[in-house]
Amino acid sequence: MNEAQPVTTTGLVKRYGEIVAVNDVDLTVERGDVFGYLGPNGAGKTTLLRILLGLIRPTSGSAKLFGRDPLVEGARALDGVAGFVEGPRFYPYLSGRRNLRLLADYDGDDARSRIDEVLELVELRDRAKDRVGGYSHGMRQRLGIAAALLRNPRLLLLDEPTTGLDPAGMRDMRDLVRRLAADEITILLSSHLLNEVEELCNRVAIIRTGRIVYEGGLRDLLATAATDYRLRATEPERARTVLLAQAGIEGVSFRDGELRFTADEEAVARAAINLGQARIGITALIPQSASLEELFLGLTGGESSDHDREAVA
Amino acid sequence: MTGVVKVYRWEVVKLLAQKRTYLGLGAAMAVPLIFVIVLVLQSGGPNDVPLGRYIRDTGLATPFVVLFFMSIWGFPLITALVAGDIVASESQNGTLKTILTRSRERGEVFGGKVLASATYTLVLVFAMGLVGLVAGSIAWGFHPLTSLSGTKVSAAHGAALLAASLGVYVLPLAGIAAFAILLSTVTRNSAASVVGALMWALLMQLLGVLPGTEAVRPYLLGTQFEAWHGFLRIPADWAPVIRALWVCALYIGLPLAAAYVVFLRRDVAGD
Numbered sequence: 001m002n003e004a005q006p007v008t009t010t011g012l013v014k015r016y017g018e019i020v021a022v023n024d025v026d027l028t029v030e031r032g033d034v035f036g037y038l039g040p041n042g043a044g045k046t047t048l049l050r051i052l053l054g055l056i057r058p059t060s061g062s063a064k065l066f067g068r069d070p071l072v073e074g075a076r077a078l079d080g081v082a083g084f085v086e087g088p089r090f091y092p093y094l095s096g097r098r099n100l101r102l103l104a105d106y107d108g109d110d111a112r113s114r115i116d117e118v119l120e121l122v123e124l125r126d127r128a129k130d131r132v133g134g135y136s137h138g139m140r141q142r143l144g145i146a147a148a149l150l151r152n153p154r155l156l157l158l159d160e161p162t163t164g165l166d167p168a169g170m171r172d173m174r175d176l177v178r179r180l181a182a183d184e185i186t187i188l189l190s191s192h193l194l195n196e197v198e199e200l201c202n203r204v205a206i207i208r209t210g211r212i213v214y215e216g217g218l219r220d221l222l223a224t225a226a227t228d229y230r231l232r233a234t235e236p237e238r239a240r241t242v243l244l245a246q247a248g249i250e251g252v253s254f255r256d257g258e259l260r261f262t263a264d265e266e267a268v269a270r271a272a273i274n275l276g277q278a279r280i281g282i283t284a285l286i287p288q289s290a291s292l293e294e295l296f297l298g299l300t301g302g303e304s305s306d307h308d309r310e311a312v313a
Numbered sequence: 314m315t316g317v318v319k320v321y322r323w324e325v326v327k328l329l330a331q332k333r334t335y336l337g338l339g340a341a342m343a344v345p346l347i348f349v350i351v352l353v354l355q356s357g358g359p360n361d362v363p364l365g366r367y368i369r370d371t372g373l374a375t376p377f378v379v380l381f382f383m384s385i386w387g388f389p390l391i392t393a394l395v396a397g398d399i400v401a402s403e404s405q406n407g408t409l410k411t412i413l414t415r416s417r418e419r420g421e422v423f424g425g426k427v428l429a430s431a432t433y434t435l436v437l438v439f440a441m442g443l444v445g446l447v448a449g450s451i452a453w454g455f456h457p458l459t460s461l462s463g464t465k466v467s468a469a470h471g472a473a474l475l476a477a478s479l480g481v482y483v484l485p486l487a488g489i490a491a492f493a494i495l496l497s498t499v500t501r502n503s504a505a506s507v508v509g510a511l512m513w514a515l516l517m518q519l520l521g522v523l524p525g526t527e528a529v530r531p532y533l534l535g536t537q538f539e540a541w542h543g544f545l546r547i548p549a550d551w552a553p554v555i556r557a558l559w560v561c562a563l564y565i566g567l568p569l570a571a572a573y574v575v576f577l578r579r580d581v582a583g584d
Contacts, residue, residue: 050410050582053413055410055414055580056581056582074418075417075418075419078415078416083414084411086407086410088411090408091330091406091408092406098326103412105322105323106319106320106323106417107415107416108416151416
């Protein structure tokens with residue numbers, strides 16, 4: 001059981017009438033990943049998390065957490081798994097601590113003994129006696145993380161954890177996610193914020209209208225893109241000739257004392273060797289990488305990640 | 314402690330932390346108090362209702378008379394206030410998904426909620442009975458009670474009959490609560506569930522007074538509110554009590570079974 005991947009989905013489909021919220025999704029989140037599930041609003045990110053947490057039934061396909069299907073095994077499938085969708089929700093008329101006690105009792109085992117520890121971790125200990133109804137959005141988000149950590153999870157599923165937070169709150173939340181990842185908790189987080197995913201995640205899936213259009217390492221994704229380079233050389237004219245003669249290098253131009261060209265990583269490595277063999281000194285070779293945003297826009301057909309069409313998620 | 318008991322315990326905590334709980338409970342306790350105060354200040358009485366003519370003979374008669382008045386819409390409304398809210402409010406607040414992503418099965422969550430709702434109904438009726446008994450006894454003393462057969466029973470015997478009567482009175486109320494829980498589960502809307510359950514209770518009462526419904530009348534939910542009359546006859550008439558037991562079991566069991574299936578299978582999305 002422990003050998004199974006934290007998350008695997010196979011041919012997962014969820015339909016709401018005519019709308020296909022999750023469309024034939026095959027996904028694997030590996031142990032230790034901070035996995036970004038990235039897509040525009042309404043692309044089906046939350047729907048996938050709901051399926052994983054056993055809140056909704058897929059129309060077809062299967063979803064497994066550490067090899068267990070929530071549809072088949074119910075709450076037992078969530079052992080070692082925690083998270084929230086659409087923001088954490090609590091009983092506003094109970095205090096933060098009381099809410100955690102309730103959830104700890106639902107979880108059993110020794111969850112109750114961890115309440116102080118998790119409150120400390122999310123820096124809510126001083127406000128634990130206050131009713132949640134009086135908490136700010138950021139405090140509720142942090143309480144949501146605390147509630148998730150009560151379960152001592154090996155996998156955290158977080159749905160847009162920084163949405164609605166002010167810049168300081170976003171920074172704190174991202175720091176928290178980093179700390180949790182450092183504690184070897186596998187994290188699957190959905191987001192429509194590209195910089196967040198770029199900052200936190202090692203692997204991503206990019207979805208468009210419920211379908212995965214890319215899944216893999218973030219570095220791999222960035223490397224797939226042809227990258228622009230700026231080259232400063234001791235003999236620019238000769239360097240230009242070398243570049244023009246090499247396969248895989250395109251768009252060579254000379255501007256502001258620099259050579260500019262487009263190449264993939266392999267081609268640019270060969271170019272550096274060729275320039276060296278031609279005894280042309282390289283004073284600077286600066287990659288102008290395509291941003292994740294450019295890749296995202298390309299993969300999602302230009303749908304803005306902030307485009308608000310939250311129809312199904 | 315089993316999962317259902319754990320959930321039940323926290324459902325009670327949640328009820329105790331909400332104003333609507335005290336609103337309903339307060340109303341149930343205020344009605345007999347107001348009833349006694351009004352009667353103390355007036356000379357007339359509710360002579361046309363069971364035990365009404367003996368209201369000033371003993372405080373024991375007060376809760377019985379109040380039971381009659383409260384059965385029309387008072388108790389159904391108060392019961393529906395909590396039962397109709399118990400699932401729907403969690404849907405509306407989004408807390409249902411919070412608790413359904415923990416280590417409790419949906420069936421355990423549902424069971425805990427049903428038990429909490431039943432507890433509230435029970436407490437409601439017995440709180441009314443106790444306040445009525447105390448207020449009535451302060452006003453008119455704790456004396457022997459004249460039964461519906463016209464014979465007197467001792468005060469202690471009368472108190473035991475009151476407890477039994479309150480117990481059997483809870484059954485049709487539990488039927489209303491069960492229907493409210495069904496609406497609460499299906500509609501995910503507190504207001505719709507409360508109003509719908511109250512309409513259901515009133516419909517049952519209305520059917521009971523319409524001409525041509527004599528054949529079905531013994532099996533209507535509203536009729537079971539009178540089952541306690543059987544205890545007040547000497548010797549006791551068990552027929553209405555036994556009928557209330559199985560008729561109410563159907564009115565409780567069928568909506569709860571339907572609600573259970575819906576709760577187990579429903580998609581928790583957007584709530």
